[in-house]
Amino acid sequence: MPELPEVETVRAGLARHLTGRAVERVEILDPRPLRRQRGGPDAFVRRLTGRTFTAAVRRGKFLWLPLDDGDALVAHLGMSGQLLVHGTATGRNSSAAAGADAQDARAFLGDPGAPRVDLTATRAPQPAGDPDAHPRHLRVRLHLRPIAGDAPGGAALDLVDQRMFGGLRITAMVPTADGAPGGAGSPAPLIPVDVTHIARDLLDPHLDRPAAVAKMRRSNRAVKTLLMDQGIVSGVGNIYADEGLWAARVHGLRPGKALGPRVTARLLDATGEVMERALAAGGTSFDALYVDADGAAGFFARSLAVYGRAGQECRRCGTLLRAETIGGRSHVFCPRCQTRPRLPRER
Ligand SMILES: [Zn+2]
The missing domain is CATH 3.20.190.10 (MutM-like, N-terminal)
Incomplete structure (x- = not known):
């Protein structure tokens, strides 16, 4: 997609x-x-x-x-x-x-x-x-x-x-x-x-960021799911959600309610920055196409930090990246940089 x-x-x-x-x-x-x-x-x-x-x-x-x-x-x-x-x-x-x-x-x-x-x-x-x-x-x-x-x-x-x-x-x-x-x-x-139910996106200067942060922090849903909710901020799908979460060092399973306001704001900023870099790369580095599991080819693929890289080394710390499922979608993360929240069955 x-x-x-x-x-x-x-x-x-x-x-x-x-x-x-x-x-x-x-x-x-x-x-x-x-x-x-x-x-x-x-x-x-x-x-x-x-x-x-x-x-x-x-x-x-x-x-x-x-x-x-x-x-x-x-x-x-x-x-x-x-x-x-x-x-x-x-x-x-x-x-x-x-x-x-x-x-x-x-x-x-x-x-x-x-x-x-x-x-x-x-x-x-x-x-x-x-x-x-x-x-x-x-x-x-x-x-x-x-x-x-x-x-x-x-x-x-x-x-x-x-x-x-x-x-x-x-x-x-x-x-x-x-x-x-x-x-x-x-x-x-x-x-x-x-289209009026669609929220403004992270590159829109008129996005009400404090309101988006507040919406995410009110929810018990997984933060990755919230990041992809087009009614909170639009434009983020599976690829850029994983990239933004890695950049902000947040595990996608953390509930919105468990995040502080500064971490949530940092996550939105980091996700927006990844998308800006992808846009900038679109003009220059679109050879050697990469095809992902959804059959989509991306010209930013060679710069991705986590998406499609489960089992490979984290570009920041060298730990092997892992994948798990959140809301039916694969979430690739670094187990060292992105601390996984403890779930009830682990207690
Ligand atoms: Zn790492």
């Missing part, structure tokens, strides 16, 4: 390629990814055709593209969803654009003959085959109104999903409860109506 850094990479790509672009035609090859659309596929087509994307916004792992009529296209990538942009003029003659745009240059954007870019959340942007062919598992294609510089075959955004857990829907936007921007990528204090 992609977590915040991976989804942010996708968001930045969508913002560069789609902001200001209009949808000319919606092609539905398989209606199943639209199952959460109110009114069904017909409503999806009607509400999206002719609309212009005004931004690409993310809160935690949730991604949306605001439209010029006040609605938003909400994209849920699930386990295997990919958003492929192809044929767009963006990236041509963009020598002024540095950093992230350099990825696009490497992905042959604007290079006639190979203009599709794979914005899969768990990989770096990369070229993805014949742009005119329908890829296997293509579900929905949004044809963009042509502009100068587009590839001759036209520009489009594709939703490709092998396992069908992802989806698209058009929803209304509502004002945020705190009046601050809805997420990263737009200053507008708006959020899709069905």
Whole structure:
């Protein structure tokens, strides 16, 4: 499952390629990814055709593209969803654009003959085959109104999903409860109506940190479970929870109530810092892909301290890392750096 850094990479790509672009035609090859659309596929087509994307916004792992009529296209990538942009003029003659745009240059954007870019959340942007062919598992294609510089075959955004857990829907936007921007990528204090229950994420400057710390410390649940609760802070999944817990030297089984306020704040800070480093690494070190147990490839994998490393040495103290199960998910930790709480059956 992609977590915040991976989804942010996708968001930045969508913002560069789609902001200001209009949808000319919606092609539905398989209606199943639209199952959460109110009114069904017909409503999806009607509400999206002719609309212009005004931004690409993310809160935690949730991604949306605001439209010029006040609605938003909400994209849920699930386990295997990919958003492929192809044929767009963006990236041509963009020598002024540095950093992230350099990825696009490497992905042959604007290079006639190979203009599709794979914005899969768990990989770096990369070229993805014949742009005119329908890829296997293509579900929905949004044809963009042509502009100068587009590839001759036209520009489009594709939703490709092998396992069908992802989806698209058009929803209304509502004002945020705190009046601050809805997420990263737009200053507008708006959020899709069905995303309002999602808390702000650890990289959001408007996150109420003291409130998040207080929520965690009120709970008897395991701190790893709390860290992954999208209603407390969003964007953290199994990978970055384990990394943050190791960085803060906290065992994931400790109940929220057992942690002091400073330790809890340190855990949130440490988890945010790991995600920031993962984001920074996304631009430079995405070769030699690593595939984890969930089938997800990560380009930050070589920098991970604990996730996927059970049985190997702790990078801090050399003790062999161990794994156990918390809430159905594997938790990898260092038994020396992260003291395991005593459980009743051990007494
Ligand atoms: Zn250690």
